[in-house]
Amino acid sequence: MPVSLADIVSALPSDETWGPPTTTDALVNGVPYAPYSKGDKLGRMADWNTEGKDRDGRGGRQQYNRNYRDQQVYGAGTSSLFAVQVAEDESSFSVVDNTRASTKTRGFGRGGATFVRGRGRGGRDQRGGRGTFQRVGGRGGQQNNYYDNRGGRGGRGRRFGGWKDYDKPQRNRDSSVNIKPDWQMLEEIDFNRLAKLNLETSTGEDIDSYGFLYYYDRIYDKQPVKNIERKLNVVDRAAYNVTTSQDPIIHELAEKDEATIFATDNILSMLMCAPRSVYSWDIVITRSGNKIFLDKRDGSSLDMVSVNENAADAPLEASEGNKDQINFPGALALEATFINHNFVNQTVIESDNSKFEMQHENPFYNPSEETEPLASKAYKYRRFDLSLEKDEDPLHLIVRTELDAVVKNNISGEDQLLVVKALNEFDHKAQGSGGALDWRTKLTSQRGAVVATEMKNNSCKLARWTVQAILARADVMKLGFVSRITPKSNDRHVILGVMGHDPRKFAEQMNLNLNNGWGIVRTIIDMVRSMKDGKYVLVKDPNKSLLRLYEVPAGTFEEDDEGAGTEEIVDEGAE
Numbered sequence: 001m002p003v004s005l006a007d008i009v010s011a012l013p014s015d016e017t018w019g020p021p022t023t024t025d026a027l028v029n030g031v032p033y034a035p036y037s038k039g040d041k042l043g044r045m046a047d048w049n050t051e052g053k054d055r056d057g058r059g060g061r062q063q064y065n066r067n068y069r070d071q072q073v074y075g076a077g078t079s080s081l082f083a084v085q086v087a088e089d090e091s092s093f094s095v096v097d098n099t100r101a102s103t104k105t106r107g108f109g110r111g112g113a114t115f116v117r118g119r120g121r122g123g124r125d126q127r128g129g130r131g132t133f134q135r136v137g138g139r140g141g142q143q144n145n146y147y148d149n150r151g152g153r154g155g156r157g158r159r160f161g162g163w164k165d166y167d168k169p170q171r172n173r174d175s176s177v178n179i180k181p182d183w184q185m186l187e188e189i190d191f192n193r194l195a196k197l198n199l200e201t202s203t204g205e206d207i208d209s210y211g212f213l214y215y216y217d218r219i220y221d222k223q224p225v226k227n228i229e230r231k232l233n234v235v236d237r238a239a240y241n242v243t244t245s246q247d248p249i250i251h252e253l254a255e256k257d258e259a260t261i262f263a264t265d266n267i268l269s270m271l272m273c274a275p276r277s278v279y280s281w282d283i284v285i286t287r288s289g290n291k292i293f294l295d296k297r298d299g300s301s302l303d304m305v306s307v308n309e310n311a312a313d314a315p316l317e318a319s320e321g322n323k324d325q326i327n328f329p330g331a332l333a334l335e336a337t338f339i340n341h342n343f344v345n346q347t348v349i350e351s352d353n354s355k356f357e358m359q360h361e362n363p364f365y366n367p368s369e370e371t372e373p374l375a376s377k378a379y380k381y382r383r384f385d386l387s388l389e390k391d392e393d394p395l396h397l398i399v400r401t402e403l404d405a406v407v408k409n410n411i412s413g414e415d416q417l418l419v420v421k422a423l424n425e426f427d428h429k430a431q432g433s434g435g436a437l438d439w440r441t442k443l444t445s446q447r448g449a450v451v452a453t454e455m456k457n458n459s460c461k462l463a464r465w466t467v468q469a470i471l472a473r474a475d476v477m478k479l480g481f482v483s484r485i486t487p488k489s490n491d492r493h494v495i496l497g498v499m500g501h502d503p504r505k506f507a508e509q510m511n512l513n514l515n516n517g518w519g520i521v522r523t524i525i526d527m528v529r530s531m532k533d534g535k536y537v538l539v540k541d542p543n544k545s546l547l548r549l550y551e552v553p554a555g556t557f558e559e560d561d562e563g564a565g566t567e568e569i570v571d572e573g574a575e
Helices: 005-011 060-068 248-255 265-272 329-346 447-457 459-471 503-509 514-529
Strands: 184-190 205-216 261-264 282-288 291-295 355-357 377-385 396-403 405-408 415-425 476-484 493-501 534-540 546-552
Touching: 184 514, 205 248, 205 415, 248 261, 248 377, 248 396, 261 265, 265 282, 265 291, 265 396, 265 459, 265 514, 282 514, 291 514, 329 415, 329 476, 329 493, 396 415, 396 459, 415 459, 447 459, 459 476, 459 503, 459 514, 476 503, 493 503
Parallel strands: 205 405, 261 291, 261 396, 415 476
Antiparallel strands: 184 546, 205 355, 205 377, 282 291, 282 534, 377 396, 405 415, 476 493, 534 546
C-alpha cells in the first residue's frame, strides 16, 4: 500500500529540531560536554584524520601499547579530541645548518667522549674510549651489561633491565622464616616511619673484653706485583657465632643487672640498618621480667653475607630464569661468607710471641675438644644508654662486639683495632652484577668508582659492617677486594687489594645516620616492653618495605637450637 505524503509529514517530530534526539546523560546545565583532563589543551572539536587503534602503524604492537596504555585514566580516552594540532606549514619548516660538525670530542683517554652514552655503532673516535661517565672500556661491539652502560665500548648501549623494565612483575621472594598459623601478628611497621626516627646516644663504655688479636699483615695494603696474584687460601680456624641467649658472659651480666637489653653486634646492626634491607630476615626477641634478649635462629640469614642485595638488577633465583647455579643469591651468600672467614685469617700474622691479648681468654673455645687452632678474634662487651628524659629508670643496652686484628700506627706507634671484611666479585658481565666495574683493570686506577658502585649495590651489607665497627670503637675498617680466578668457578679466589677506612667517615660517605638506627632500636624495644613476658619474632617482609612483629609460642625454635651453642665455619672448597 503506497504511503501518502500527508502520512510522512504527520510522522515527523512535532518540535522544530532535527537529527537524533538529545539525551540528558551528557548534559551539564543543558550544555553537552565530553570529559577531559585539566592538563589537556583545547583544540579542534572533532578530528576525522586521527588513525584508529586497528592500524598497527610503524611501531606494531609496541606502538599500540605506547599510545593507548593510559586509556584507563579519566579523560584520557577523549582528550585527543581537544588536542592542539600543529599547522602543516610549521611541521615542514626546518633550519639548514651548513657548518661542518667537528669530529673531536672532549674526553679522557684514547678517543674518549665525555657525554657519549654508548648509543649507536662505535666509530673511530669512540673505540675503547674512557669517558667521564663511561663504565667499562673495551672493543667496539654490542654492549649487553645490565646497569648504567653510559659510554664504553662504542657499541650499542643498553640501560639496566632493558626496554620497558617498569612493566616487569615484582619478584616474589620467600620469607626467611615460615610464618605459622598460630603466630599472632601484633605490629606492622613501614620503613617510611622507621626512617624518621632519631635518638642521640653516647659512644658507649667498655664492660669487659675477651680473646686475643693477631697483628695485621701490611703487605696486603700494597698493590700486588704485576702478573703475580695473591690467592685466597683455606685457613682452618675455629670461629664462633654464638647467639645472645647462649653467651655465658651475657648471662652473667644479666644476673648482675648491668643492663635491660642484650644483643650481639650482628643482630643489632641488622635492626639499625633495617630500612636499607631488601631480603627477608628475622630476629627472635625474648622478654623475661624486665630483661629483653635479641637472638637469632640457628642457620639464620643474619649469619650469611649477602651479595648485591641493593642492586637495581639483583641476582635471580632459579625460579626466575637464572640458569647459572653458582650465581644464585644463596650460593653467592655462602661463597661470600666463606671468603670473609678465610680472608680475615689469611691477612694476619699468626705469632704467639706478638699478639694483642685481651683481659680474659676466649669464652667459647675449649682446647680439649677443638682440633683447629683459635682464630684471631676479640670480643668487647659494651654498654649504651638509650634512656629518655621522660624515663623514670635508665634503659641500658649491652652488645657483644667483635674485632678482627690490630695494627701499629705508622706515626705514633700505638695499637689500632681493626675490623676486617671482604667484598667479592663473581662476574662483572653476568646478570646481577649491578653494573660493577672489572676490578682487575679498574681497582688501581678507579678505586673511588669501584667503592661507589659497591656502596650502591651492597648498601645494606656495608652499612651493617660500618655499624659493627663503630659499635666496637674500631679505629680502622679494612675492606678487601676478592675476585674469582675464573668467573665460572666459585671455589678459587684471588685477593686484588685492600683499602682502609675510618668507620665514622665511611658512614658519612654512605649517608648512614646512627641516631636513626638507635631510634629504631628504641622503638622496637618500647613495643616489646609494653607487652607481656614471652617470645616474639620480628620479620622483614620478603616483598615489601615493612617489618612485622609476631607473638609466638614459648617453645618455638627450641628444637632447632638444641646443640647449637657454637658454630664453626670452615671452607673446604676454596683454594
